[in-house]
Amino acid sequence: xxxxxxxxxxxxxxxxxxxxxxxxxxxxxxxxxxxxxxxxxxxxxxxxxxxxxxxxxxxxxxxxxxxxxxxxxxxxxxxxxxxxxxxxxxxxxxxxxxxxxxxxxxxxxxxxxxxxxxxxxxxxxxxxxxxxxxxxxxxxxxxxxxxxxxxxxxxxxxxxxxxxxxxxxxxxxxxxxxxxxxxxxxxxxxxxxxxxxxxxxxxxxxxxxxxxxxxxxxxxxxxxxxxxxxxxxxxxxxxxxxxxxxxxxxxxxxxxxxxxxxxxxxxxxxxxxxxxxxxxxxxxxxxxxxxxxxxxxxxxxxxxxxxxxxxxxxxxxxxxxxxxxxxxxxxxxxxxxxxxxxxxxxxxxxxxxxxxxxxxxxxxxxxxxxxxxxxxx
Numbered sequence: 001x002x003x004x005x006x007x008x009x010x011x012x013x014x015x016x017x018x019x020x021x022x023x024x025x026x027x028x029x030x031x032x033x034x035x036x037x038x039x040x041x042x043x044x045x046x047x048x049x050x051x052x053x054x055x056x057x058x059x060x061x062x063x064x065x066x067x068x069x070x071x072x073x074x075x076x077x078x079x080x081x082x083x084x085x086x087x088x089x090x091x092x093x094x095x096x097x098x099x100x101x102x103x104x105x106x107x108x109x110x111x112x113x114x115x116x117x118x119x120x121x122x123x124x125x126x127x128x129x130x131x132x133x134x135x136x137x138x139x140x141x142x143x144x145x146x147x148x149x150x151x152x153x154x155x156x157x158x159x160x161x162x163x164x165x166x167x168x169x170x171x172x173x174x175x176x177x178x179x180x181x182x183x184x185x186x187x188x189x190x191x192x193x194x195x196x197x198x199x200x201x202x203x204x205x206x207x208x209x210x211x212x213x214x215x216x217x218x219x220x221x222x223x224x225x226x227x228x229x230x231x232x233x234x235x236x237x238x239x240x241x242x243x244x245x246x247x248x249x250x251x252x253x254x255x256x257x258x259x260x261x262x263x264x265x266x267x268x269x270x271x272x273x274x275x276x277x278x279x280x281x282x283x284x285x286x287x288x289x290x291x292x293x294x295x296x297x298x299x300x301x302x303x304x305x306x307x308x309x310x311x312x313x314x315x316x317x318x319x320x321x322x323x324x325x326x327x328x329x330x331x332x333x334x335x336x337x338x339x340x341x342x343x344x345x346x347x348x349x350x351x352x353x354x355x356x357x358x359x360x361x362x363x364x365x366x367x368x369x370x371x372x373x374x375x376x377x
Contacts, residue, residue: 020081033200048113079244086155093117100217118159120150128361137166156204157194180217239291287319317359
């Protein structure tokens with residue numbers, strides 16, 4: 001298979017790289033995450049101007065119909081720059097709208113950068129099981145009444161609309177009986193409590209008290225397939241972002257080893273540290289291969305898609321842990337200080353590991369796929 005990127009994809013990457021270098025420096029990012037909003041309107045406007053919000057949207061709704069590989073390139077550069085804007089949450093929300101169909105007007109607003117989305121999926125008891133839903137949706141006249149709460153909704157306080165999973169039937173962990181809705185973030189009965197997360201990003205806990213909703217995604221009680229496919233799409237994007245962060249922290253560590261001197265020589269001359277960097281490089285390249293494979297397979301049949309994404313999230317998770325921990329240790333005590341970019345990269349890797357399923361979750365998911373037991377026997 002040819003894994004060379006197209007000219008257009010490289011142009012997207014170059015445009016983002018130049019923007020990050022010019023306007024999204026480490027110091028500028030620190031100002032943004034320390035602000036009350038936690039995000040930058042100017043940065044968002046630039047992403048819109050560069051066509052990033054239109055990239056995953058179909059051409060009929062004013063987008064570029066970008067593939068998952070196109071998005072891989074974008075997310076990799078956003079990861080390298082530690083960009084904290086609500087881009088991931090919005091494009092994952094757009095994937096829900098695309099899969100469900102029938103919400104073209106909202107997609108047009110996403111493409112134009114006029115609408116930010118957030119995906120309210122996880123709950124306090126559910127950990128990484130997105131089918132474990134206690135939030136309920138009951139028909140009330142011509143609409144639905146949603147009651148319950150969602151936890152750690154990425155950029156939930158910055159979104160104009162929320163993609164909400166709720167249970168309209170079945171048991172709490174059943175795949176049947178899940179319904180998906182688009183809910184205005186300022187709808188009566190919606191309470192959003194935003195906060196800053198460990199990595200400087202923003203998230204929110206959101207409560208729904210008899211919220212009236214009529215914008216159903218797909219069919220009532222049949223939302224699991226859309227939910228799983230969109231979550232796999234999000235996990236694939238996170239693998240790409242993680243790759244960008246790992247590249248950045250690897251480069252920063254290598255530069256540190258070249259410039260930090262001890263016993264009259266750069267510490268990078270010591271063979272033991274060179275071996276560590278070699279091990280980090282191996283992890284990085286294996287993670288790159290799996291993240292790329294996941295991007296390619298996001299459009300495959302469901303069995304192949306979920307098997308590949310689970311394998312990629314697990315392998316990238318292993319690489320994030322090894323590269324992050326080794327980088328911090330090689331930086332010495334400085335590696336955990338807020339003044340050093342490496343510390344923030346390690347924090348972002350830690351949060352990516354916990355988003356949309358950690359390594360253990362995806363290992364179990366991979367092992368549960370059809371045919372695994374026979375092959376492993």
